[in-house]
Amino acid sequence: LMKTPTLEKEALYVAFPFAFTQPTVEVEVPLGRMTVEKDQQPGSCRDWYCHAHWVWLHEGTDGVLWSGADTPLFTLNDLVRGEWRRRIAPDGTLFAYAMNNYWHTNYAARQGGADAYTCRFRLSLLAPGDAAEPVRRGWGACDPLYVSAAYQNALPGRLIARDLALSIPDKGSLVVAARPADDGNGAVVAVLDVSGQPRTVGIWPAALAFKAARRTSLVEADGGGDAIAVGSDHRAAVDVAAWGLAAARLFTPRESSG
Numbered sequence: 402l403m404k405t406p407t408l409e410k411e412a413l414y415v416a417f418p419f420a421f422t423q424p425t426v427e428v429e430v431p432l433g434r435m436t437v438e439k440d441q442q443p444g445s446c447r448d449w450y451c452h453a454h455w456v457w458l459h460e461g462t463d464g465v466l467w468s469g470a471d472t473p474l475f476t477l478n479d480l481v482r483g484e485w486r487r488r489i490a491p492d493g494t495l496f497a498y499a500m501n502n503y504w505h506t507n508y509a510a511r512q513g514g515a516d517a518y519t520c521r522f523r524l525s526l527l528a529p530g531d532a533a534e535p536v537r538r539g540w541g542a543c544d545p546l547y548v549s550a551a552y553q554n555a556l557p558g559r560l561i562a563r564d565l566a567l568s569i570p571d572k573g574s575l576v577v578a579a580r581p582a583d584d585g586n587g588a589v590v591a592v593l594d595v596s597g598q599p600r601t602v603g604i605w606p607a608a609l610a611f612k613a614a615r616r617t618s619l620v621e622a623d624g625g626g627d628a629i630a631v632g633s634d635h636r637a638a639v640d641v642a643a644w645g646l647a648a649a650r651l652f653t654p655r656e657s658s659g
Contacts (some may be wrong), residue, residue: 402499402520406513412501413512414480415520417467421493424460426477429453429539432577432593432646437477438489447486449476449498455539458493459529466527466535467495468542471520474498497522533573536595540575568605573598574641582621582650591619591648592641599643603636606653610635617650 404413426437429452441447450456451474456467469475476496477489481503499520500512523542527534569576573596582589592602604614614630614637617623629637629649641647 402518403516404513404518406511408502408511410503412481412503413499414476415472415497415499415522417495417497417522417524419458419465419493419495421458421460421463421491424458424491424493426491427457427459427535429455429536433644434535437491444487447477447489448481448484449474451475453539454543455535456495457527457535458491458495459527460493462528464527464529466525466538468523468539469497469520470523470543472497472499472522531596533596536575537572569602570605571600571602572596573600574602577646578619578648584621587650587652589617589619589621589648589650591646592639593646594641594644597643599645600641601638602641602647603638604649604651605634605636606651611637611651611653613652614649617648619646619648621650623650 402413427434428437428450431453435441437450438447452469453473454468456475458465458467475498477491478494480496481498481501497520500518502508502510502512523538525538527538567576567579567590569592571592573594575593575595576590577593578589578591580589581587590604592604594600594602611631614628615623616627616629616639629639631637637649637651639647639649
């Protein structure tokens with residue numbers, strides 16, 4: 402996209418008029434999801450929305466998943482007209498709110514010029530069913546797998562265990578953090594349920610077995626957090642509430658100096 406820069410008030414939208422009449426619209430928000438109108442507080446914004454990775458429109462047995470990697474803002478039914486709508490009934494039309502110069506604070510006074518702008522979108526048919534599937538597709542569209550630098554494996558066959566990461570085979574869980582603890586005491590793994598089912602999620606080690614584990618928070622405020630049993634298969638089992646978030650601090654044996 403290339404456009405002429407101007408100081409006149411303007412906005413750019415990309416229209417997606419889907420063939421729905423009264424769809425349910427779900428939006429991924431940080432560490433969760435919301436249904437438009439149903440989950441909104443009185444007086445909250447309905448003139449535009451911000452999605453993290455996906456917007457799911459579905460009606461009956463039909464559905465479409467929309468992701469705008471470069472356009473987090475979007476509107477429903479109409480453009481932004483400053484009406485400050487108090488209620489909204491989605492009609493199936495979605496507008497990517499690509500750019501505007503309405504606000505003179507923290508925004509460029511003009512947009513455009515010699516540089517081209519790229520807006521990426523991904524659409525896929527997705528009927529209601531698996532509540533975790535929008536998350537998998539949306540994250541794949543907006544945050545694809547990272548590619549490491551090339552290297553050679555000295556041994557033929559699969560990578561040795563020490564080169565593998567954690568193993569969390571639960572398909573209804575999203576790993577939102579996996580890092581060495583800030584205080585240097587173990588590693589912190591945080592898991593978010595995206596299937597709507599409370600359950601126990603298993604975290605398996607790869608190279609080294611866990612010697613201990615305990616519950617913690619995203620900011621590692623665990624103090625004497627509850628211990629998590631480590632099974633004979635070296636798995637740490639973490640209880641996660643429906644749509645909930647759980648974090649564990651994991652400890653592995655120290656490597657020998659030799």
